[in-house]
Every structure is written in structure tokens, then in C-alpha cells.
Amino acid sequence: MATLSGKFLALSGGVGGAKLVRGLAECLPPSQLQVVVNTADDFDYWGLRICPDLDSNLYALADLNDEQRGWGLRDESWVTLEAMRRLDDGQWFQLGDRDLATHLYRTQALAAGQSLTDVTRQLGERLGCPAALLPMTEQRVATRVFTDMGELAFQEYFVRERCEPRVEKVVFDGLDTAQLNPAIISALADPALRGIIICPSNPFLSVDPILSLPGCREALMQVNVPVVAISPIVSGAAVKGPAAKMMHELDIPRRAAAVAEYYCDLLDGFIIDSADAQQCDDIAQTGVACRAVPSMMTTLDSKRRLAEETLSLIEELV
Amino acid sequence: MATLSGKFLALSGGVGGAKLVRGLAECLPPSQLQVVVNTADDFDYWGLRICPDLDSNLYALADLNDEQRGWGLRDESWVTLEAMRRLDDGQWFQLGDRDLATHLYRTQALAAGQSLTDVTRQLGERLGCPAALLPMTEQRVATRVFTDMGELAFQEYFVRERCEPRVEKVVFDGLDTAQLNPAIISALADPALRGIIICPSNPFLSVDPILSLPGCREALMQVNVPVVAISPIVSGAAVKGPAAKMMHELDIPRRAAAVAEYYCDLLDGFIIDSADAQQCDDIAQTGVACRAVPSMMTTLDSKRRLAEETLSLIEELV
Numbered sequence: 001m002a003t004l005s006g007k008f009l010a011l012s013g014g015v016g017g018a019k020l021v022r023g024l025a026e027c028l029p030p031s032q033l034q035v036v037v038n039t040a041d042d043f044d045y046w047g048l049r050i051c052p053d054l055d056s057n058l059y060a061l062a063d064l065n066d067e068q069r070g071w072g073l074r075d076e077s078w079v080t081l082e083a084m085r086r087l088d089d090g091q092w093f094q095l096g097d098r099d100l101a102t103h104l105y106r107t108q109a110l111a112a113g114q115s116l117t118d119v120t121r122q123l124g125e126r127l128g129c130p131a132a133l134l135p136m137t138e139q140r141v142a143t144r145v146f147t148d149m150g151e152l153a154f155q156e157y158f159v160r161e162r163c164e165p166r167v168e169k170v171v172f173d174g175l176d177t178a179q180l181n182p183a184i185i186s187a188l189a190d191p192a193l194r195g196i197i198i199c200p201s202n203p204f205l206s207v208d209p210i211l212s213l214p215g216c217r218e219a220l221m222q223v224n225v226p227v228v229a230i231s232p233i234v235s236g237a238a239v240k241g242p243a244a245k246m247m248h249e250l251d252i253p254r255r256a257a258a259v260a261e262y263y264c265d266l267l268d269g270f271i272i273d274s275a276d277a278q279q280c281d282d283i284a285q286t287g288v289a290c291r292a293v294p295s296m297m298t299t300l301d302s303k304r305r306l307a308e309e310t311l312s313l314i315e316e317l318v
Numbered sequence: 319m320a321t322l323s324g325k326f327l328a329l330s331g332g333v334g335g336a337k338l339v340r341g342l343a344e345c346l347p348p349s350q351l352q353v354v355v356n357t358a359d360d361f362d363y364w365g366l367r368i369c370p371d372l373d374s375n376l377y378a379l380a381d382l383n384d385e386q387r388g389w390g391l392r393d394e395s396w397v398t399l400e401a402m403r404r405l406d407d408g409q410w411f412q413l414g415d416r417d418l419a420t421h422l423y424r425t426q427a428l429a430a431g432q433s434l435t436d437v438t439r440q441l442g443e444r445l446g447c448p449a450a451l452l453p454m455t456e457q458r459v460a461t462r463v464f465t466d467m468g469e470l471a472f473q474e475y476f477v478r479e480r481c482e483p484r485v486e487k488v489v490f491d492g493l494d495t496a497q498l499n500p501a502i503i504s505a506l507a508d509p510a511l512r513g514i515i516i517c518p519s520n521p522f523l524s525v526d527p528i529l530s531l532p533g534c535r536e537a538l539m540q541v542n543v544p545v546v547a548i549s550p551i552v553s554g555a556a557v558k559g560p561a562a563k564m565m566h567e568l569d570i571p572r573r574a575a576a577v578a579e580y581y582c583d584l585l586d587g588f589i590i591d592s593a594d595a596q597q598c599d600d601i602a603q604t605g606v607a608c609r610a611v612p613s614m615m616t617t618l619d620s621k622r623r624l625a626e627e628t629l630s631l632i633e634e635l636v
Contacts, residue, residue: 046423046426046612047422047425047426047429048422077415078416079393079395079397079415079416080398080416080418080419080422082416083415083416083418083419084419084422084423085444086419086444087419087423087440087441087444087445088423088444097395097398097401097415098397098398098401099399100401100418101401101402101404101405102400102401103403104364104365104366104402105364105402105405105406107365108365111365122405123405126404126405126406126424126543127404127405168413249339250548251376276547
């Protein structure tokens with residue numbers, strides 16, 4: 001693939017989005033890739049600020065993530081967690097010993113008055129992250145999931161209850177008064193910006209918080225560069241996580257095309273898996289350029305190839 | 319040794335004091351032993367509240383301490399510390415992975431509004447501590463060491479600078495307005511109280527903060543039970559830590575008898591090592607009953623024997 005000029009801005013949730021982000025970082029030098037990361041999943045545990053999506057992207061980009069387990073760091077150990085279980089047997093979230101350093105460092109820096117953006121940049125520099133990660137906002141936003149077993153904090157739903165409750169509604173506390181990270185506004189105003197990529201993350205839990213920040217959707221639409229999303233739904237199922245289950249519960253058809261419809265007038269292009277190629281016509285009819293390609297990112301090579309397809313579709317749409 | 323009736327209150331600093339406390343716990347059931355612990359060494363590291371002396375006593379009493387290393391927990395690992403070094407290479411304090419759970423638990427509980435006394439009790443219950451540990455105060459006190467390299471926070475002097483600077487003065491910030499832990503006042507008012515033991519801790523750094531709390535020295539003297547101290551100085555040297563070095567720097571003779579003089583009219587009895595037996599007459603001349611016994615606590619058995627000698631001297635003095 002020829003070297004691309006210009007800059008690219010990716011919007012990412014957690015592990016699923018981070019796979020494509022890793023692929024993008026294989027195609028683009030650090031100066032050309034910035035990643036807007038959802039922080040609505042952030043929460044406090046053991047008194048520490050945990051930013052699951054920032055860390056998923058950080059670890060994946062720094063090639064420190066555990067692909068087998070699917071989350072967290074490779075070569076992780078769990079000594080502190082075991083010791084915490086002795087002190088309090090109600091532990092439902094797993095923090096590994098290496099991972100813990102990230103949370104301790106961040107919590108301490110935030111308490112000292114540093115911004116989440118600055119702390120994230122420092123973590124990226126120290127761990128060797130080859131792209132800039134931008135928290136979507138500096139303010140605290142908290143995803144609340146209303147389910148058939150009541151209202152749950154996001155991680156309670158996602159980790160403790162393993163996404164089993166039926167979702168009725170998702171609310172992002174604090175979003176109304178949160179402000180889009182100024183670094184994102186700068187990135188959008190950069191004349192070198194060439195394309196925006198919505199990663200194959202959960203549209204409702206990971207991308208929605210970003211898009212719903214006051215002014216964000218409008219800002220993305222005003223920028224005169226292509227916006228391309230990649231479907232997290234393949235053959236009617238989510239590659240990872242509860243996206244398809246939630247679509248069913250929210251009465252949205254479990255099709256890749258429904259994701260394109262959900263993003264609606266924001267999109268210029270949409271990438272679906274080859275297995276769903278027959279949906280391309282439906283999508284194209286809404287005025288969105290559609291490309292069907294192998295989209296399963298099981299290897300570094302497949303991540304790079306999907307990133308190349310994404311960047312190539314953007315080039316076509318410029 | 320015959321079963322003793324009544325309750326005993328020990329005043330302890332860190333590792334040295336904790337050895338005798340462990341011996342006392344071998345002689346006395348949990349209901350008969352309370353330990354007042356210095357908290358002037360407490361500080362924040364990685365955003366966590368670290369209480370070195372409380373933990374030294376906790377771990378020693380729960381038989382979790384590492385006798386070989388001389389501090390911290392047995393079977394400890396250092397994964398988080400290594401990861402923190404990658405994020406910030408200025409690490410000068412060592413927190414182990416198991417130990418970290420204690421600090422995380424405590425910091426979180428304190429932030430939730432619990433008292434240090436309550437948190438300490440919970441930690442003791444969870445870890446199997448066979449005596450009640452009482453922080454000397456609920457308020458924060460910070461030891462500042464004035465040295466030939468300037469003013470240092472206690473742990474900077476003790477750990478980072480390895481006690482190498484020459485000490486000119488020791489100041490306990492916050493002590494003037496701190497209040498003696500009400501649980502200690504209750505313990506002193508308990509008619510079952512039979513004796514007070516000043517452990518062989520550093521008089522200047524560990525025992526002084528406790529005794530200097532407003533009203534503490536007076537309260538100890540008003541209680542009509544024997545007060546017995548054990549010398550931390552043996553053959554002119556400190557068994558552990560900088561006590562002897564500090565005595566030299568503060569122009570105090572490096573003798574066990576000088577420690578008895580330092581505690582002065584508080585003491586009814588004083589225990590020195592057999593090696594210093596010739597000092598007993600000097601001490602007795604000040605009206606303090608002196609006993610010379612083997613005082614090196616290298617084994618559990620020697621801890622128990624020194625505790626027995628201490629309790630037996632108290633019995634004599636009642």
C-alpha cells in the first residue's frame with residue numbers, strides 16, 4: 001500500500017476497536033494517527049480510576065495486550081487481587097499486578113491535578129504507544145444500563161453480570177455537561193485531517209458516548225473529510241461483546257446494515273464483512289459507500305489488512 | 319509461666335517493637351493485649367496511605383512477616399513495583415504486591431470516611447491478628463527529620479537516604495493538635511489494666527511521637543500500674559535502625575541506661591540486655607527497677623522469653 005499523507009482520527013471503544021487501531025498504527029506513523037477513546041466506561045475500583053477503553057487501546061498499541069485472554073496485559077499476575085480477596089471477598093473486577101501500575105499512576109497524577117489527556121499521553125510515552133490516545137472528554141461520564149434486573153453501572157452490567165441482564169435503556173450520566181476534549185476539536189480543525197474512522201466498537205455503549213458529547217456529531221459532520229465506519233456485527237452476531245444481544249433487546253435488526261442506519265447521516269463509507277456482502281446494496285441505497293471485506297481481526301496481519309481497506313475506502317471518498 | 323490476669327498495653331514502633339509484641343501475644347490471649355502503635359511515620363506513596371509501623375505489628379502478629387528480609391510480608395512479589403518503574407523511574411520505596419492490598423484496602427476505607435482505628439481492626443480480623451492494634455491518633459502526624467542535608471520527611475530519611483544524614487532535630491508536624499486515640503484513653507481507664515510496656519523501639523522516632531501526644535505522658539503516669547520499658551540499645555549499638563547513631567548525633571551517651579534516663583520519671587522498670595548488666599546499678603539508683611536478661615529476639619522462642627521476663631517484672635512491680 002502506498003504511503004498515505006495526512007492525518008486520521010479514529011473513534012474507538014475497548015478491545016474490538018483497539019484491534020483496528022493496532023492495524024491502523026501498522027499502516028500510519030504516530031504523527032498521522034490520533035484515537036478518540038470512549039471514557040463513559042470509566043469507574044473507580046479499589047479507590048483507583050480505571051479507564052478500561054483507554055487501557056485496551058494503550059496496551060494493544062504498545063503490543064502489551066493479552067490476545068489469548070482477550071483483555072488486559074500479557075504475562076500478568078494476580079497477587080494483589082488474591083490478597084485483596086483475603087481482605088474483602090466481594091471482589092468482582094479483576095485487576096492484575098502489572099495493570100495495577102497503570103491505575104495507580106493515573107489516579108495519583110489525576111489527584112495531583114493533571115488532566116486525563118496529559119496522563120494518557122505520559123502512559124503512552126512510557127509504554128511505547130505509537131499513536132496519540134485522546135480521552136473523549138476531561139469530565140466524568142458514567143454509563144448507566146437500565147435492565148430487567150434494575151439500573152446497573154456499566155462495569156456491573158459488563159463484568160459482574162456478564163451482560164446477561166436484558167437491556168432496556170442506556171444513559172450516560174454527566175454527558176450533557178461534559179465537553180469534547182479540546183485536543184479533539186484541534187484534531188478536527190487540523191487542515192491535514194484526511195479521514196475519520198469509527199472502529200468496530202459497540203455502537204450503543206462505546207461509540208454513542210463519544211458521538212453524544214455536546215457538539216461532537218455536528219463537529220464530525222462539518223469537517224470536510226470522509227467518515228468511514230466498520231461494522232462490529234458479522235453474520236448477525238457481534239464479533240465480541242453484547243452488541244448483537246443489545247440490538248435484539250432494543251428492537252434493532254441484528255444486521256450490519258442496521259449499524260450503518262444507526263450512524264445514519266454521519267457516514268460516507270461503511271465496511272462490512274464479506275459474509276454480509278449481500279447487504280451492500282441496501283447500504284449503498286442510503287448514499288453510503290459500502291465495501292465488503294474479510295473483517296475478522298484474529299492476527300496482526302488481518303488487523304493491518306482491514307486497516308488498509310479502511311484507509312483505501314477513505315482515499316476513494318476524498 | 320503462670321497465666322496472667324488483667325490487661326496489658328504495649329507501646330510499639332515498627333519491626334523492633336513488633337518482635338516483642340509478637341512475644342507478648344504468645345503469652346497473652348487477644349483479650350488481654352492491646353498495642354498502641356506509632357503513626358508519625360505514616361505517609362502517602364502512589365496515592366496510598368502507608369502506615370509502616372501499624373503494618374509491621376500487624377504482619378508480625380499475624381505471622382505473615384518476612385523475618386529474613388526484616389520487613390514486609392513473606393512470599394512477597396514485586397510485579398507492580400517493576401511496572402511502576404517503567405512508568406516512573408524515581409521509585410525509592412518498595413511496595414510488594416501482597417502488601418499493596420493492605421494499602422489499597424486502607425486508603426479506600428479511609429476515603430469512605432472510616433477511622434484508622436476501625437480499618438486497622440478490620441485488617442487485623444481479616445489477617446488473623448491476635449491482639450488489638452490501636453493507632454496512636456486518628457489525626458495525621460508527620461515526622462520531619464532535620465539533618466545536615468536539610469529537612470527530610472521520615473521515610474525519605476529512613477528509606478531513601480538509609481538513615482545516613484546526620485540528625486540535628488526531629489519534629490512531629492501536627493502533633494500539637496492531634497488527639498490521643500480515644501480507644502487508648504479507654505484502655506488506660508480500664509480497671510483491668512495491669513501494666514504498660516514500652517517496646518524496644520527507637521525512643522526518638524517511634525516512642526516519642528506517642529508519648530508527646532497532648533496528655534499522653536500525663537495519662538500514662540496517672541494510671542496506677544507499672545510502666546516497663548525494654549532497651550533497644552545493646553552493648554552501645556541499636557539492635558536495629560538508627561537509634562544509636564542518632565543518640566551519638568544528639569549528644570546522648572550510647573548506653574541502655576541513657577534510654578532509661580530519656581524516659582525518665584515515666585518508668586517503674588527497665589529491662590536491659592545481659593551484656594549491659596553492669597548498668598543496672600546506675601539505673602536502679604534513679605529508682606527504676608532494672609532487670610538484665612538475654613534480649614536478642616532472633617527466634618519466636620526468644621521473643622516469648624523476653625515477653626515473659628517483661629510480664630514477670632511487671633508482676634513484681636504491681
